[in-house]
Amino acid sequence: MNQNTILSVDGLRTHFYTEQGVVRAVDDISFDVRQGEIVGIVGESGAGKSVATTSILRLIEEPGEIVAGEITYQDTTIVGFDERSDGTLVPKDEMLTNRQMRSQVRGNEIAIIFQDPMESLNPVYTVGNQLQEFIELNRDLSGSAAKKEGIDVLREVGIPEPEARFGDYPHEFSGGMRQRVLIAMALACRPNLIIADEPTTALDVTVEGQILNLVSDLQEEYGTSFIWVTHDMGVVAEICDRVNVMYLGKIVEQGPVDEIFYDTKHPYTKALLESVPRPDRTVDELNPIVGTMPSAIDPPRGCRFHTRCPDAREACREVDPQFVDVSETPDTEHRTACIKYDDVGYWDSVPLEHASEQDTSYIDEDQRPENRDLEQTEGEP
Numbered sequence: 459m460n461q462n463t464i465l466s467v468d469g470l471r472t473h474f475y476t477e478q479g480v481v482r483a484v485d486d487i488s489f490d491v492r493q494g495e496i497v498g499i500v501g502e503s504g505a506g507k508s509v510a511t512t513s514i515l516r517l518i519e520e521p522g523e524i525v526a527g528e529i530t531y532q533d534t535t536i537v538g539f540d541e542r543s544d545g546t547l548v549p550k551d552e553m554l555t556n557r558q559m560r561s562q563v564r565g566n567e568i569a570i571i572f573q574d575p576m577e578s579l580n581p582v583y584t585v586g587n588q589l590q591e592f593i594e595l596n597r598d599l600s601g602s603a604a605k606k607e608g609i610d611v612l613r614e615v616g617i618p619e620p621e622a623r624f625g626d627y628p629h630e631f632s633g634g635m636r637q638r639v640l641i642a643m644a645l646a647c648r649p650n651l652i653i654a655d656e657p658t659t660a661l662d663v664t665v666e667g668q669i670l671n672l673v674s675d676l677q678e679e680y681g682t683s684f685i686w687v688t689h690d691m692g693v694v695a696e697i698c699d700r701v702n703v704m705y706l707g708k709i710v711e712q713g714p715v716d717e718i719f720y721d722t723k724h725p726y727t728k729a730l731l732e733s734v735p736r737p738d739r740t741v742d743e744l745n746p747i748v749g750t751m752p753s754a755i756d757p758p759r760g761c762r763f764h765t766r767c768p769d770a771r772e773a774c775r776e777v778d779p780q781f782v783d784v785s786e787t788p789d790t791e792h793r794t795a796c797i798k799y800d801d802v803g804y805w806d807s808v809p810l811e812h813a814s815e816q817d818t819s820y821i822d823e824d825q826r827p828e829n830r831d832l833e834q835t836e837g838e839p
């Protein structure tokens with residue numbers, strides 16, 4: 459572990475016990491966050507990004523459950539299990555209670571900003587009212603001091619005439635301004651870590667750019683760490699220092715942003731990069747990722763991405779890829795879970811054929827639509 463690590467997530471699994479089966483939303487992920495950096499979690503819809511971040515705050519609700527792993531924030535155990543002699547896992551004694559999570563961690567140490575500000579802001583109270591109450595609850599300030607702090611923080615996130623806007627209701631703010639209010643609220647408690655779950659997805663590109671600039675500035679000024687959740691590699695390029703690429707409950711690649719962009723290892727990361735606009739490419743060069751993500755209830759065996767992977771081979775259906783270090787230098791910490799880099803039979807194995815959008819790799823070779831020919835039907839009655 460790096461000495462500046464403030465949060466470490468190790469082997470986290472969060473599952474949902476539904477009538478349809480067990481949803482393996484987060485299925486053994488490990489990553490960390492260091493002081494003052496912005497760490498991205500990127501992936502398509504349903505990859506498990508939000509479940510991962512809500513697990514960190516222990517906000518997972520029924521039928522969901524954190525079933526394994528450790529989450530450590532500074533010296534405190536947010537999640538941890540001891541193994542009994544019969545193999546069952548029991549929560550560790552030192553694990554924070556729900557009450558401690560509420561009073562010591564959420565809000566004042568770790569704050570979260572959600573995608574939809576209207577869900578986090580109460581429409582019947584003024585923005586100033588909510589901000590002031592939040593500050594009074596979480597900091598040692600009351601009355602006019604809390605109000606002054608609220609106005610200051612609104613000014614800081616770039617809300618013009620904050621004194622006047624303090625008495626406005628949430629609906630009187632534009633989408634971008636509401637998002638700034640949420641950032642103000644998160645900042646008002648001076649947290650050490652802010653988790654932002656797609657906070658700019660609903661905004662137009664210009665406003666998104668302004669918010670990202672604001673976050674970069676604040677991050678520099680306060681040294682706050684961020685976990686930034688997004689499906690957009692462009693956003694990752696703009697603000698993140700390191701990134702975790704998630705696919706179907708797993709992290710498939712992690713490392714410094716430059717490495718991930720210019721020395722991409724995992725085929726899924728490559729596909730994600732090719733599917734979003736980049737300043738160095740024209741729109742014509744965009745390639746959407748073929749197919750849809752399989753269900754997290756019954757994920758594919760072997761590598762979970764093999765059903766859509768352009769590089770998949772037979773071995774990818776069998777071997778569960780381990781996270782391997784692909785760093786060129788000792789301190790880069792670039793890892794990926796793809797058997798190409800793990801020398802476990804990939805190169806000797808036969809490429810899988812992907813029939814356009816539909817995955818037929820589970821069908822016997824000679825039964826695939828493209829291989830069925832007259833010779834085979836001859837033997838039939």
Ligand SMILES: Nc1ncnc2c1ncn2[C@@H]1O[C@H](COP(=O)(O)OP(=O)(O)OP(=O)(O)O)[C@@H](O)[C@H]1O
Binds near residue numbers: 483
């Ligand atoms: N309450 C729940 N009950 C059952 N399954 C759930 C629940 N919440 C999430 N899931 C499942 O967990 C998986 C991961 O969901 P999650 O919301 O973390 O994805 P995401 O990466 O955040 O996607 P998006 O980009 O759309 O926000 C999905 O298969 C989702 O259906």
Ligand code: NI
Binds near residue numbers: 509655
């Ligand atoms: Ni989400």
